[in-house]
Each structure stands twice: as structure tokens, then as C-alpha cells.
Amino acid sequence: MDDNHIKGKGKKFPYNNRQLSWMDFNTRVIEEAFEKENPVMERVNFLAITASNLDEFMMVRVAGVIDQMEHGVKGVDLSGLNPKQQYSQLSDKIHEFSNRQYSCLNRSILPVLKKHNIFFKKVEDLNETQRKFINRYFDKVIFPVLTPMAVDTSRPFPLLLNKSLNIAVRLMNEEKETFFAVMQVPSVLPRFIELPSKDERDFILLENIIISRLDELFELFKIRAYCPFRITRDSDLDIDEDTDDLLSEIEKSIKKRRRGKPIRLEISDKCDKRLKDFLIEMLDVDESEIYECHGPLDLTFLSKFSKISGSDSLSFKPIKPVNPPADFYGYDDIFEAIREKDRFVHHPYESFDCVVRFVQDAARDDKVLAIKQTLYRVSGNSPIVAALIKAAENGKQVTVLVELKARFDEENNIQWAKKLEKAGCHVVYGLSGLKTHCKICLVVRNEEDGIRRYLHMGTGNYNDSTARFYTDMGLFTCKEEYGEDASSLFNVLTGYSVPPQYNKFIVAPHGMRDFFEEKIRKEIENAKNGLPSGITAKVNSLVDSSIIQLLYEASKANVQVRLIVRGICCLIPGIEKTSENITVHSIVGQLLEHSRMFQFENGGEPEMYLGSADWMPRNLDRRVELVFPIEDEDIHKRCNDIIELMWNDVINTRIQLPDTNYVMIDRRGKKHLNCQTEFAQLAKKALKQRKEHTVNVSSQGEEKIQKGDNK
8 A cells, every 4th residue: 555545535635646647747848848948868868768667657656556456445535535546546646647757758759850950750751761761670580589470269369478579460361360470579680770871860660670571470461450558567576575495485576476467558549449358358457447548658778768879969968976985085995094084986987886886895805804895776687786795705794785676687686695595694684574775884893903894974875886876975084973873774684683772873764753853843943042053854655655755844833854865755845834845856967866865953053964865754663764963064064055955956947836746946146056067076186286286385385395405
């Protein structure tokens, strides 16, 4: 059942439906695809992102609402909608959104590509050279991997893979009898192929080449009609966590995902009626689950297309991470740098390599005794996992918590878990009933003055791939209280330890909800007592009803509440006598905002916290999450500057209105500030200043030595 789903009689306070709020977020993304000021290949990529986002939303969230309806759930959520009402509104909104995607492609993006001499061609538009090219390509590359599948009494409709692109064909024999067949468009081949051309760049889609040669694939029949189609299946896993072998149980569930019930059928808007009826019958979908598309199905292919060679001038200027980050410049020994003071990094403006190096150096350092780390999502060729394996091979005690239940990364994580175990690492899969979502790495080192614990804690995953375009933050420290907390946390994760009273950490599910609620109440109390008050929070999603109600109470007490919420926001700002002191911004730009920050005015002594948790019931109650305080004065100031700069962004920011709609921020009279490009410049400036400072200090040292020699 959904978060905050109740059996009540409607909403008790202003609360926007979670699913509808998510659709509003994807609308903000597609607005970037329409935005004429964005380079065209970035617009192409934004459109691809909306398609990928919608796929996952359909497979999990929409499938969940359908499941509630099928199980007869009658209760309403906090927005006052029961599952049937939710689905009705969602279906209307998603159909409208799908139409908007194709309007964006056909009316907004393709005309601009044509101005840059980039074309998607139909077979009938090809010249003789291009026809010969696609025919050779079909014969040599496509034909060997095609599998036409007849559908008749002896050959049932095949089990089609989730999200696969297929072609349905209606055939007729000499006796005028009708037959049907389906064929998967091979996913192992590129979706688009560049054609030979002198003065322009021409591309053709794989399915169009296949369609042009259908006659040869069904030689005994006449082709009466064909239609590309694609199905999306219910893909939420139903896992029995009481099993003795969680890894095996998840592997079984992944296989079931491939056979999940179809909950969306995408077809060409020119689909033949008899073919459409055939697909509806075979897939058992109803009218509300059918999406007729005016253009190529599965727009996720545009992500790769946006990165074709030679198109750099049609994309954003890339944000290149500085390496090393200013905090680590001049240090060959990363542990020496952390011993000196806490170190802070802001990705991707500052390279994620320092995090990788932290684990790599620990793996080969003779003084390191143990490494303990949580892994939620990692890249396909993870240097961090490779370093952990190397550490185990070097005789260090390596403990890795691999979260097998990370949605859609289950298979990847299972493979890494097996490799880590094979290398001799202690691999654990987390706590029953909870996802382990915290981001922490602990290195235990035996030094001259005894055992010292070094920590990295972050807001994002240990994923070197996504770290290039997700904005995240990390803190390195070797302070004893943090080290004690880290050891205690890992003991809870790997053993049967009772959750302790942490020195500094705030850990879910035991204590984080109470912590945030107490912090908000303290701001309310301070405001009532005439003390400085204020709350600024940056999260990916704000769903939790208790947090929302407390923020409303804060607003009523004249606490100024500033929220930067990238995605779902069930809180409704700007309502008189309820939320008039709450402002909600959403930043959607070149990079994906992923960091979580929490700032409380605290009566004039501001506190700053970073961490992995959003303000959602699942994060506060059903996950292991970590939030940690920023106590170093320099880092605290830097985090404060970061959040202020984000708040003053006018290029990527939209403001939520009391009717739940979002509008671009009014730029009149304001500095045209893009926080993401500004952070990139600040990272470069900081490194440059650090280098100059190091040179000056070195020069002064040499001067002192020379004066000493003269004496």
C-alpha cells in the first residue's frame, strides 16, 4: 500500500497526491525539452529522460495503484483519493503527457535538428546509395538475429520481454485466411543507424529497416498490416524476506518481474484495427492502458542519440570536475589530509576520484586493518568494488553491506555480491524488512599512536558513473566520536547489536523521525519566544504527512520555511493561514539534483546536516539512513553558501504555487544565476587559490631558509 494511505474519509490538511505530484515533476523535465534556450541535443536528452522516468513510474507506482484496485482497496489517501480515483486522474494525466512527448519531438525538436542538417529518414525517402546500404545491413547484421514468431493454435502468443520493442503483423494466405505473427526488434542491435550522406547527417530507425523487408520474412503470406508495439509490465518485486537465502529469493523474484502483468501497451497511432484488437486480446489490457503514439515508440533511445559523435556544439558545455578537489590539493597521503582537518567534497564539480582513492589507498596501505562499506547502487565496472576485492586479497578484513533490494539494480548487485564473496570479503545483505540506503565507508588504521578510524559519509551512492551528473556531497573525517558511531552502526548492520545512543549520527529507522520532528518543533518554539528561527531543507521528495503537518505548524508560528524539492512534493505552499510562510523551489537543470541538506536556525546558532534521507515514510521508517552534522566551521560556512546559492538560482528554478502548479522564477531585476555552472566555477577558483597559496607558502619557506644561510 502507498505511503500515507489511510482508511479515512478524506484529507485532514492540504496534501497533494504523491503520484500526481510525480507527474508534475516529469512535466518540469519535459519543459526543459521544449526550452528553446537549451541546446538541441540537450533537449533531445531531456525528452529521453522523461521517457525513462515514465517507464519506471508505470512499472512501480502505476502498477501499485492498479494492484490496489484489483485487491478491492477502498480507503483514500491523504489527498482524499481512493485507488480508483487516483488511477482515473493518473491515466488522464499520463495520456496527456504521452501526447505532449510526441508533440515535443515532432514540432519542437525534429525541426531544429533539420536546421542543423540532422534528419531521421523514412525508407521511401532514401536515395539509391542509402537503399543499398540498409539492404546490406539487413542481410548481414539484422536478418541473422531476427525471430519471426507465428501465433496460431499450435504456437501461442510468446512471452514478450518487459519494455521490448516488437512488430505485430497481420497476414493472409491464398485462401484469404487471416494469421498473426510478432517479432521482437533486436535489442542487441543499435536502435538508430547512420546512413551514408555527403552534405547532411541522415539516420534511420532499426524497426523501419525491418518493416521494409517484412515480405521476405513471411514469403508464404501476403502482409495486410503491421504495427510496432511495446508493453510495460508490473515490475515491483514481491520478496519473502523471511527466507533462509535472500539472494536466491531475489533472483527468483527478478525472473517473475519479466512475466509481470502488462499495465501499458504502446502502439503506433496508425495501427490497423484488427491488429490492435489482436494485441488487446493477447495481452489482456483495457482501453485505459493503451497509448497511441505519433512517432517512434520507446523514446529512451534518444539518450544515446543525443551523444552522437560530432554533436558537442549542440550540447551544454560539459561540467568537468576539478581533480583533485581543493581540500585535497598538495596531499600525497589522503589519510594525512583527513587527520589535519575534516574534508568536504561537492560532486560533480569536484571529482569523485577522491572517494575512489580513499578506498584504493586503504586497500594497499599496510597500516589499514579493516574496511567496512555500504553499497546501494554501484556502476557496472566499479573501481570501488575492485578496490574492496583487492583489499581482501591483501589480507585486510573487508565487510561490505550490499543492498540486494535496490530497485532495478538487483541483478547488478547480486553479481557484485558474488564476486566480493569469492574474493574473501564478508558480504551481508542488510536487515530483514529494511533497505540499507545510508552511504558510509569506514577505514580502520593502526597508527603509531593507536587505532584511528577514518570515515567517508555522503549524500549519494558509491557510483563513479552517476557521480558525473548527480549533484552530491561527501564528508571525510577521523574524529573519534564519528568513528565510534560508525563502528556501532556497522555492528547493528552486521550483527545483533541493539541500536545505540549515537554521539553524532542520526540513523533511521530508530531516531531519525524523532530527530527531525524535534528540530522543527524547536524552531516553532523559538519563533514563539522571539528568537531567530528558520528551516531550509533540500530533498529529492517530500511525502511524509507528519513532517508536512509540522511544517504547516511552523508556518503558522511565522517560521520561514524554504524547501528545495526536486521531485515529489505533497506539501502545498502559500495557503493563507496554513502555509503562507513556506516557499517550495524545484531545481531541474543540466545535472540531476541529488544531495540532501537540512539547516535549522536554532535560535541564532545555525545547524547544518547532510545525509541520505528524503522526507518520506520509507526513508524515516523502513530504511537504514544516515544523517550527520557539519561541525567544522569552514565546511559549515561552505554548506551554507551552497544552499543560499541554490536558493537564489533563477535559471533552473521553478516555484510551486498554491494550486500545486509550478512556474519559472521571475528573472526580472535578478542576477541570471545558474547555480550548477556557478558551482563549477567556484570549484575551479578554489583549486586555483589553493595552488597559489601552496606556491606562496613554499616560496616563503625557501626565503626563510636562504636568510638563515646568509646569517
